[in-house]
Amino acid sequence: MTLHWRSVHADGQARAGVLVTAHGEVETPVFMPVGTAGTVKAMTADAVRAIGARMVLGNTYHLMLRPTAERVARLGGLHRFMDWHGPILTDSGGFQVMSLSDLREMDADGVTFRSHLDGTKHRITPERSVEIQRLLGADVTMCFDECTPFPATHAEAAASMRLSMRWAARCREAFTPRAGHGLFGIVQGGVYCDLREESVAALRAIGFEGYAIGGLAVGEGQAEMFRMLECTTPLLPDDKPRYLMGVGTPDDILGAVARGVDMFDCVLPTRSGRTARAFTSRGVLNLRNARHAEDAGPLDPDCDCPACAKHSRAYLHHLFKAEEMLGPMLLTWHNLRYYQRLMQRLRAAILANRFDEDAAAIRAGWQERHAA
């Protein structure tokens, strides 16, 4: 049986479900830690499991350049390579080609670019992207698309979206069905509801195991992003998972789950952890701030991670001041654990038909801003 999603319960548009993959089941809504280059930065695979994560993301662009998809395949695939035995979703490479590589040349067939690492020339087409993701062994393969720049005029967004829809059909063609594996289409269309509607229709006509919403969180702001979700998710099939790519803050996630999204990924918890920013039940803290220097209290009294359960804010402050690697390690751990606990709480709220109340309580907690 192919990769699929089954609904467990809905509270308004918010959905609780289970994603069934070749590497196990994953409860949704789910947040996937980002393992860009075959590692969730500053975390062992055991630690990623320990925080409760069940699914991670890998980046096609990074892995195709180093160590290369072919090498990962010869070494037994990405799961074995990084010692991650749960499901893996890989992106298509398109987004990073646009944001990281040099000398990009787009054509109707694909994109040619130079590596940001060593300047070597590479090419990704829809077929090659799907092949790379197969070599990596992804449970979820993403269609190769063009992430429409922001801002873009209606005409630009339409042309870009239609190119992505043609590529989506080619990806579907190139994808080899395998048990527990699936291909997700990506809705594009910028900030234009009519284009999002056209994109959904094009993707549904092709048919995918899941539907991603792409081209958001690129500068349009939360209100516009939510507006796009509102005109997109109601059009998507009820029985397929929905994935909002690259999102986001805890507040973004609350709003997106409320609007019917099931899956998320973002570098925010890991990247913030490396720069001393901590997400907590009472808002965001910067551990470099001098006011933490003698604070014997825990980072977040509601958290059970090692940073909170075993250390003081003063110790975390010290680690960042002394530029000790353990600072990023502990704070990455904490932030990922915070995101996991948030997702667990949202799922429990959906199951209890109290999503709106619990979301409001979570938001109120952030406003306390560590007054205590």
Add this chain to the structure above:
Amino acid sequence: MTLHWRSVHADGQARAGVLVTAHGEVETPVFMPVGTAGTVKAMTADAVRAIGARMVLGNTYHLMLRPTAERVARLGGLHRFMDWHGPILTDSGGFQVMSLSDLREMDADGVTFRSHLDGTKHRITPERSVEIQRLLGADVTMCFDECTPFPATHAEAAASMRLSMRWAARCREAFTPRAGHGLFGIVQGGVYCDLREESVAALRAIGFEGYAIGGLAVGEGQAEMFRMLECTTPLLPDDKPRYLMGVGTPDDILGAVARGVDMFDCVLPTRSGRTARAFTSRGVLNLRNARHAEDAGPLDPDCDCPACAKHSRAYLHHLFKAEEMLGPMLLTWHNLRYYQRLMQRLRAAILANRFDEDAAAIRAGWQERHAA
């Protein structure tokens, strides 16, 4: 009862024993991972426990500058600060003042220097060093001494050693006896056996809970170091622990245990781990070497650490090439685990009266150089 050591068995001069401290018992010979600034670099405290380490070292110089000994004391001491509940040995600050600080001024009473961090002026005397180590909560306090530079003439080494002996008497006076805590004297005298002998006599006349051998591994070479051990350890009391400061390579440790040393510390396994050098049962490997790029085999087939049990050499190579933090994390873990397993094996060999045979077998393993 004060901190003490009891002999369990001896094989030749090699000794197996137990160090009894306020924070538990430690089997000797023991290697103490270095936790310079309140963290064993790239390791959580849980990971340090998991590799089997039972005692760690903290650096007075680093901690007195940041976060300061007084702040650590206000936060409950170094054990709580770094979540390490086993014994801690702190050095006296003398060695790092000489190697790291700016504008040092020695006088008969102590040393004044500027911080390498911010240029602020500080002073350490024997009394202040003992006070700092008490504030940190060290189980083993080291006497403040001058690490005699190498090379030094006999006259220079004699003058330096005699200054350290006067300071040792002042440290003994300043040290407040507490249950399970102890003060170690440090034998100096450069590479001159007569001075080492004079130093041992001076320290024994004062009386300490343990005896360290200092001023070695500073450029004199292994043969000279072993020669100094041979003219020093036979003069030390049989019923007190002996600590060779800042040593060393696995081969140094084999030779020093054979010559009657019980305790070791060194940054080598941790620092090497951050620079892709791995200690293994078959010698030292550099994981950056391209020959590991497609090697699906484990780093060390004899090792049970996560780097060896869960990953390939190819993965470790990839992590270092991609400058991922997980590379230093996994290799530090491995190297410390290697050192712990080495010490366990040496202790078992002593208990079985086969130290020389086992040491020879270990050395032979290093020569295999991964021929397989």
